[in-house]
Amino acid sequence: MKEKLSNPELDKIEVMLLLEGIYRKYGYDFRKYAYASIKRRVLHRLQMEGLPTLSALQEQVLHDPLAFQRLLEDLMIPVTEMFRDPDAFLAFRQVVVPALRELPYIRIWHAGCSTGEEVYSTAIVLHEEGLLGKARIYATDISENALERAKSGVLPIERMKQYTQNYQKAGGKASFSEYYSSESGVVLLKPELRANLVFARHNLVTDRSFNEFHVIFCRNVMIYFEWPLRDQVQKLFYESLSDGGFLVLGNKESISFTPMADRYEVWNDPNRIYRKRK
Structure with a gap:
């Protein structure tokens, strides 16, 4: 240009x-x-x-x-896909899910959820691990248009081959096709995956915490922020996590060199999974 x-x-x-x-x-x-x-x-x-x-x-x-x-x-150009960075979802399954099994109820926040593909990916993992029934996933974004697309549960048919490969690499235990129906060129995720999801508008820059969570996903969002705003959002997440809760960032993001760094344990460094110290 x-x-x-x-x-x-x-x-x-x-x-x-x-x-x-x-x-x-x-x-x-x-x-x-x-x-x-x-x-x-x-x-x-x-x-x-x-x-x-x-x-x-x-x-x-x-x-x-x-x-x-x-x-x-x-x-607010959304960049997302089902099981984006499959290793991160495999790590979530392997190192976070065991801790979630011990909880009577699970609250998860996907902050900056875009059009929802990673939210539904989390729901599939929880379903396969027998935890979706006791979980509530809150998915928020600044964009009303993105949220409307996320609520619909519609996936782009031209991406299904890639999504299937991502699902398999992420440790999927079934056939990915079990989770959606396809008719007249439209791919729609099964209703049971949407039953425990709550979509709402939330601005990380100006809005405050609205609950206490056991897991917060905010992947590939803060790479667009300057450092003062990153620190502000990191504080928001820390205050929103329960003791022993998990923070999952994108693989190009980190809590290193932030005021919150010493308040977490590094749980899985390659996939940027951190656990709030009890």
Whole structure:
């Protein structure tokens, strides 16, 4: 893409003014997200709208809610799949599930759940381990559109081969096809997988904890945050976990060098699974 901006200092001022305007007008706070990622997505929207400057984009976004929605979808591009990073789900099955067996009731939070594929992956693991009946999985995201897709339980038919391979690598105990039905080119996950799921909007930047959890998944979300925001969210997760609860991050994320680092045990380092010290 040919960039329309040329002065790095001025670019950053304009991008930050745009983000400040979005926060004040619509309540979405991207001001502490990683600048390089935000700038790239803003420039993409600038090109798609056919506008000459970021100032023009800001004017359009602040006066036209539909233009804001288009930019919002660019800023929150979902990247997810069933059993994404299969080794992480295999590790969850092997090193976290045994601890969950000891609990009378299980509460799990998928923070930044996107369109829900990893939420349903967790539900399948719990089902196969005989734990889904006593579990409640809370799945939250900032995007209403992503949540609506997640609630539907619809999967892209063109991804099913990859999803089946991921499931097998993640230690699946059955045939992946047992968990969905396919008709007229539409793949729909079985209703029993959705029975214990709760989908709700939650903003990690501005919202607080809403329960105490035994497991929190937040995978490949904080890579888009600047360090101050990462520390803020890490504190939120720590306060939301029960003693002995598990935090599961993406494989490019870590609690190292955060204020919370010494408050966890490293439970499975390759797959970024940590356990809150009792």
